Amino acid sequence: DAGVIQSPRHEVTEMGQEVTLRCKPISGHNSLFWYRQTMMRGLELLIYFNNNVPIDDSGMPEDRFSAKMPNASFSTLKIQPSEPRDSAVYFCASSLTGEGGIQYFGAGTRLSVL
Amino acid sequence: QQQVKQSPQSLIVQKGGISIINCAYENTAFDYFPWYQQFPGKGPALLIAIRPDVSEKKEGRFTISFNKSAKQFSLHIMDSQPGDSATYFCAAFNQAGTALIFGKGTTLSVSS
Numbered sequence: 001d002a003g004v005i006q007s008p009r010h011e012v013t014e015m016g017q018e019v020t021l022r023c024k025p026i027s028g029h030n031s032l033f034w035y036r037q038t039m040m041r042g043l044e045l046l047i048y049f050n051n052n053v054p055i056d057d058s059g060m061p062e063d064r065f066s067a068k069m070p071n072a073s074f075s076t077l078k079i080q081p082s083e084p085r086d087s088a089v090y091f092c093a094s095s096l097t098g099e100g101g102i103q104y105f106g107a108g109t110r111l112s113v114l
Numbered sequence: 115q116q117q118v119k120q121s122p123q124s125l126i127v128q129k130g131g132i133s134i135i136n137c138a139y140e141n142t143a144f145d146y147f148p149w150y151q152q153f154p155g156k157g158p159a160l161l162i163a164i165r166p167d168v169s170e171k172k173e174g175r176f177t178i179s180f181n182k183s184a185k186q187f188s189l190h191i192m193d194s195q196p197g198d199s200a201t202y203f204c205a206a207f208n209q210a211g212t213a214l215i216f217g218k219g220t221t222l223s224v225s226s
Contacts, residue, residue, distance in 0.1 A: 042217075042218040043203065045213055048212050050212075056212050091158075093157070100209075100213075100214055101205070102160055103160070107157050108157050
């Protein structure tokens, strides 16, 4: 398997623009996680899906952030409108249900909002 | 109660030395304690993990020591190598829960 695939790897945008990050989990994994990593706050869980259904979105910072998982092989994280403080590395991870302690991470998307 | 406290924030070790990273937790419902390793530009990857019914787990040069009564666990890297230079995250998980709780991370630099 190719592992968790994220795109784009790097995104540079201007404040106010819409940003969409994409993730393809490992085939057969039915849990998907979105994280944000910054120097100040470390790794923060944003949202968690199980079987394509959002289970816990308490980590989503505000209404500007939204996430979807239309099918088992694709998820998006959208920021609209983006702000400079959203600059971070965003990771997607997947796991088997019941094995959430063993997560497989993608390479991440480095987002810079100017 | 959901926090995992990790120390030190950064660590410099000579090649061949022992690297030790410590973590502490409060929630006794946690039943799985993994360590993740992250190289620059990459996502975290599972390195080694332990369950609370054992006090130690060793895989090659990496050992987890677990103290259930003190609610503490640590990662020991024996014979540290420059290739071990990375950020290490401890974490805690509850099989009945949904979230893997990460520590803040330790940046390890092994000098040659």
